Amino acid sequence: MIEISGVSKTFPARGKDAPVLALKDVDLRIEDGEFLTILGPSGCGKTTLLRMIAGLAEWDKGEITVNGTPVRGPGPDRAMVFQAFALMPWATVRDNTAFGLELRGVPKAQRRERADELLTLVGLKGFENRLPGQLSGGMQQRVGLARALAVDPEILLMDEPFGALDEQTRRLLQEELLLIWEKTRKTVIFITHSMEEAVLLGDRVALMSPRPGRILNITQVPLPRPRAAAVDQIEGSAEFAKITANLWGQLREMQTIRVHAGEEPAA
Amino acid sequence: MSVAAAKIEAPYKAGFFTRERLDSFLPPFIGLAVGAILWQVIATIWNQEFFPPITDVIRRLGELTEQGKILSNLVTSLTNLAIGFSFSVIVGVTLGMLMGAFRKVEMALDVYVYAMLTSPSLVFAPIFFAIFGLKNIQYTILGLIILYSIWIIVVNTAAAIRTVPIALIEMGRSYCATERQLFFKIILPASMPMVFAGIRLGMGRAVKGMINGEMFIIAVGLGGVAKAEGQRFNADGVLAVLLVIIIVAMVMQKLVQLLDARVTSWLPSTARQGKRRANAD
Numbered sequence A: 001m002i003e004i005s006g007v008s009k010t011f012p013a014r015g016k017d018a019p020v021l022a023l024k025d026v027d028l029r030i031e032d033g034e035f036l037t038i039l040g041p042s043g044c045g046k047t048t049l050l051r052m053i054a055g056l057a058e059w060d061k062g063e064i065t066v067n068g069t070p071v072r073g074p075g076p077d078r079a080m081v082f083q084a085f086a087l088m089p090w091a092t093v094r095d096n097t098a099f100g101l102e103l104r105g106v107p108k109a110q111r112r113e114r115a116d117e118l119l120t121l122v123g124l125k126g127f128e129n130r131l132p133g134q135l136s137g138g139m140q141q142r143v144g145l146a147r148a149l150a151v152d153p154e155i156l157l158m159d160e161p162f163g164a165l166d167e168q169t170r171r172l173l174q175e176e177l178l179l180i181w182e183k184t185r186k187t188v189i190f191i192t193h194s195m196e197e198a199v200l201l202g203d204r205v206a207l208m209s210p211r212p213g214r215i216l217n218i219t220q221v222p223l224p225r226p227r228a229a230a231v232d233q234i235e236g237s238a239e240f241a242k243i244t245a246n247l248w249g250q251l252r253e254m255q256t257i258r259v260h261a262g263e264e265p266a267a
Numbered sequence B: 001m002s003v004a005a006a007k008i009e010a011p012y013k014a015g016f017f018t019r020e021r022l023d024s025f026l027p028p029f030i031g032l033a034v035g036a037i038l039w040q041v042i043a044t045i046w047n048q049e050f051f052p053p054i055t056d057v058i059r060r061l062g063e064l065t066e067q068g069k070i071l072s073n074l075v076t077s078l079t080n081l082a083i084g085f086s087f088s089v090i091v092g093v094t095l096g097m098l099m100g101a102f103r104k105v106e107m108a109l110d111v112y113v114y115a116m117l118t119s120p121s122l123v124f125a126p127i128f129f130a131i132f133g134l135k136n137i138q139y140t141i142l143g144l145i146i147l148y149s150i151w152i153i154v155v156n157t158a159a160a161i162r163t164v165p166i167a168l169i170e171m172g173r174s175y176c177a178t179e180r181q182l183f184f185k186i187i188l189p190a191s192m193p194m195v196f197a198g199i200r201l202g203m204g205r206a207v208k209g210m211i212n213g214e215m216f217i218i219a220v221g222l223g224g225v226a227k228a229e230g231q232r233f234n235a236d237g238v239l240a241v242l243l244v245i246i247i248v249a250m251v252m253q254k255l256v257q258l259l260d261a262r263v264t265s266w267l268p269s270t271a272r273q274g275k276r277r278a279n280a281d
């Protein structure tokens, strides 16, 4: 279980830029095995929040605990999937996948076996010896996902993992992620810009507001599971339409308020 | 589009002369052949003492070799080059890495490195000569080779370390890499292309430093031979030595390039070609 309570973060002023209150009193609780999606406009502090949970960034106030233990840095219980893939261009797909294991000193034969197993799971069998530069974006993110799964973390932290992909690839990967999640039931925190993606994947959708970033509200998604095999059906359902429309209404309102307040709407 | 299509459809021979081999050998070969012919024709028509035809140069090269002047001096020069340049690479890369990794080291040394990079290193030759004297002539040459080549290696290495993508470092941290692991498994491999760019530039400069020292400070090695020929107004002799020097420089470049290609084989081929062009010094 992840518990975030009263977390605030201000980025100090730099040069001519005023200080940015990126997060203010964020409270959030994620149960074990839950798939939580975080939805919010650009610049509302989603990445900042996820990096904090990952132990990559510090905060000023509040507390973040994982299974009761305060987060003080990265840990083997959490693994991150990055928006820009963050693959090592000099290492093969297999070595990239096994990277977390290599850092932990797992013997070569063993990590190779584990990497190949996960590459098969994400549909990259036969590409083990390629370099990342030889793969499409979608395939590269599959490697990113395999790398995170390879260390068998309790918690997957995903920062707009499909944001850089085209629509078709994104849909395929959503289905695959659902399939994998339904098999492994890991705790997932998944950040996205897309309402459809948030609703399709999540058990709950946390909506964030911009500047200062706060959790505005949390929407339960009562769509049945398993969803992987029924994506089209789910997206065509009235329930799905209702939830996404509601989220869009709130997002649009945020933008309108900001425009009226004389601020640029987020891109 | 049509050009590319035509290229692909063009038939190619099998065997040793594959399309790829021909494509990489033919242009430089034709370039050299045309250059040699032009040289010969112009020199013959113009008929100037200081611009002898290439056949004379090659004949003189043969004579010098027979007199045993080329080989022994080539060995002297190459030995100096190997020692001096190795020193430059080892110390230069180490220093560059420290500067790239530690902001304070960089702030402290930046001024010196850039001053040395831009100042004409030959001005230090008399100083070296005064220090080492005639007894240790080799040290003066080594000093020049190092001064000519080390700074560009330092600067490139420091820049290479500084420009390692933050996203990769963050990825490493998120998988609990220690500082040591971050350095050896991410920073080091990621910086290799730029480090090698510096080494290749340094190689060219090392040869220049060596020849300058040999010609203008102490007549030893190949530079010494060139100087002696020059003093006797033997233009074909000077050019003969120059030819050897150019071949030496090209072979050394090729060696560094081969090593580079091995270490950074993961670079996409377009980036490699761009790099090669950028490296032409």
Ligand SMILES: Nc1ncnc2c1ncn2[C@@H]1O[C@H](COP(=O)(O)OP(=O)(O)OP(=O)(O)O)[C@@H](O)[C@H]1O
Binding pocket: A011, A012, A020, A022, A040, A041, A042, A043, A044, A045, A046, A047, A048, A049
């Ligand atoms: N290192 C930093 N220094 C200063 N300000 C920062 C820093 N990182 C983020 N910010 C600011 O904090 C706010 C939140 O940034 P963050 O990257 O978390 O937003 P986000 O919700 O992930 O945006 P996006 O959807 O575009 O990825 C932004 O206003 C950003 O400008």
Ligand SMILES: [Mg+2]
Binding pocket: A046, A047, A048, A159
């Ligand atoms: Mg973000």
